[in-house]
Amino acid sequence: MITTYYSVIIGWSLAYTYFAIPQSWGTDTGDFLFNKYLGLSDTWNASWLGGLQWKVVLPLLIVWAIVYAVLVRGVKEGIEKANKIFMPALFILIIVMAIRGITLDGAVDGLNALFTPDWSGIANASTWLAAYGQIFFSLSVAFAIMITYSSYLPEKSDINNNAFITAFANSGFSMLAGIAVFSALGFMAAQQGVSVDEVAAGGVGLAFAVFPQILNEMPLGNVIGVLFFLSLVFAGLSSLISIVETFIAATADKFNLERKKAVNWSVGVAAVLSLLFATGSGLYLLDVVDHFINNFGIALVGLLEAVIIGWVLNNTSKLREYNNKLSDFRIGTWWNFFLIVITPSVLGYMAIKQISTEVSENYGGYSDGLIAIGWAVAILALVIGFYLQSVKSENAEFYKLEKEDEAA
Amino acid sequence: MNGSAIVMMLFGLGVLWGGFAVCVSIAQKRGKGSSSSSSLEA
Numbered sequence: 001m002i003t004t005y006y007s008v009i010i011g012w013s014l015a016y017t018y019f020a021i022p023q024s025w026g027t028d029t030g031d032f033l034f035n036k037y038l039g040l041s042d043t044w045n046a047s048w049l050g051g052l053q054w055k056v057v058l059p060l061l062i063v064w065a066i067v068y069a070v071l072v073r074g075v076k077e078g079i080e081k082a083n084k085i086f087m088p089a090l091f092i093l094i095i096v097m098a099i100r101g102i103t104l105d106g107a108v109d110g111l112n113a114l115f116t117p118d119w120s121g122i123a124n125a126s127t128w129l130a131a132y133g134q135i136f137f138s139l140s141v142a143f144a145i146m147i148t149y150s151s152y153l154p155e156k157s158d159i160n161n162n163a164f165i166t167a168f169a170n171s172g173f174s175m176l177a178g179i180a181v182f183s184a185l186g187f188m189a190a191q192q193g194v195s196v197d198e199v200a201a202g203g204v205g206l207a208f209a210v211f212p213q214i215l216n217e218m219p220l221g222n223v224i225g226v227l228f229f230l231s232l233v234f235a236g237l238s239s240l241i242s243i244v245e246t247f248i249a250a251t252a253d254k255f256n257l258e259r260k261k262a263v264n265w266s267v268g269v270a271a272v273l274s275l276l277f278a279t280g281s282g283l284y285l286l287d288v289v290d291h292f293i294n295n296f297g298i299a300l301v302g303l304l305e306a307v308i309i310g311w312v313l314n315n316t317s318k319l320r321e322y323n324n325k326l327s328d329f330r331i332g333t334w335w336n337f338f339l340i341v342i343t344p345s346v347l348g349y350m351a352i353k354q355i356s357t358e359v360s361e362n363y364g365g366y367s368d369g370l371i372a373i374g375w376a377v378a379i380l381a382l383v384i385g386f387y388l389q390s391v392k393s394e395n396a397e398f399y400k401l402e403k404e405d406e407a408a
Numbered sequence: 409m410n411g412s413a414i415v416m417m418l419f420g421l422g423v424l425w426g427g428f429a430v431c432v433s434i435a436q437k438r439g440k441g442s443s444s445s446s447s448l449e450a
Contacts, residue, residue: 111413
């Protein structure tokens with residue numbers, strides 16, 4: 001489900017890479033984004049969802065064509081080769097943007113806003129909850145990506161070191177991107193003579209409305225614009241490919257399908273569904289579905305996984321011993337404590353808090369009908385997941401490891 | 409930039425990219441099939 005709207009945002013980034021050259025967004029970047037580009041309807045339930053927006057559909061189709069071309073080549077020839085291009089390219093782009101960012105007038109104010117510590121926050125539980133939520137989603141835990149990709153590693157791979165490399169690289173990239181973005185926000189604040197928190201925005205508005213405004217005022221703005229939106233395309237494509245691969249691998253294994261057939265079905269269905277988000281009402285739908293899938297789909301799956309592993313199966317010590325046996329350095333009992341106590345407590349608390357907020361007010365002030373769609377999508381995703389889990393595989397190999405484990 | 413912001417930025421970058429470099433060097437030294445030292449199987 002995530003792939004259906006994630007692909008649309010990558011499509012916007014691709015279009016904006018093109019728009020960045022002549023800076024097509026003009027001076028009113030918000031109007032360009034919402035009205036001229038997205039063709040956003042006044043309400044979400046406009047006739048035929050406001051119709052397909054061809055400026056959004058075209059880059060979306062290009063995105064799916066790239067994803068298909070990579071995935072159909074397989075793991076080694078497709079995904080591995082693509083990531084060997086995307087990751088170094090992304091690193092270089094972010095470094096260039098960070099250097100350009102910190103050399104702008106006013107960048108210091110942005111960096112001060114990002115890095116000046118507020119020690120009173122340390123004693124505030126909500127700081128830790130927000131940090132936990134941020135890293136949980138940033139690492140894409142419970143998306144099945146980690147399980148799918150790690151299943152392609154050689155059997156005796158070092159588990160602990162690979163996990164640490166993934167976490168360090170993820171947060172290292174995030175911090176570099178933060179430096180680039182906050183330097184640019186500092187520059188914009190200085191240009192407008194306001195404070196940084198007055199120009200800061202989140203999500204779609206930051207990347208596609210605020211950032212183009214900054215580019216308008218920045219020397220070499222069109223070059224930096226191309227680099228910025230291209231980095232979003234590279235980062236997005238590598239993530240999208242990894243998410244689609246999870247259900248390609250699962251369906252191919254479970255239903256004993258040839259890879260090409262699994263790719264055709266997976267990419268085909270996701271691409272058709274993604275058209276819903278390329279309509280005049282697509283942004284409303286995207287916002288609500290993203291909210292419910294993240295807060296109730298992913299977070300609840302993460303909570304269930306932690307409870308099942310830590311409490312129901314109660315085998316975290318065995319898992320830790322296995323990890324340590326294969327790895328260059330050992331992880332201590334703190335790992336068990338996090339899996340059994342911290343993770344379920346934080347995710348459980350977040351779920352309860354989120355449900356109570358959801359009951360008291362409609363997310364984003366949207367209508368009951370749209371909120372009902374959000375709930376339906378999140379619940380449907382969970383139900384389909386549990387149903388597929390219970391279906392017996394047609395592939396005898398699928399149960400080989402399970403039998404070996406039982407025999408051991 | 410104020411002093412404490414510079415310290416926090418260098419601390420963050422140092423821990424994250426320093427940690428990354430140490431882990432990658434461990435993987436390369438032992439050659440145990442880490443993501444940085446070998447390719448995928450499937």
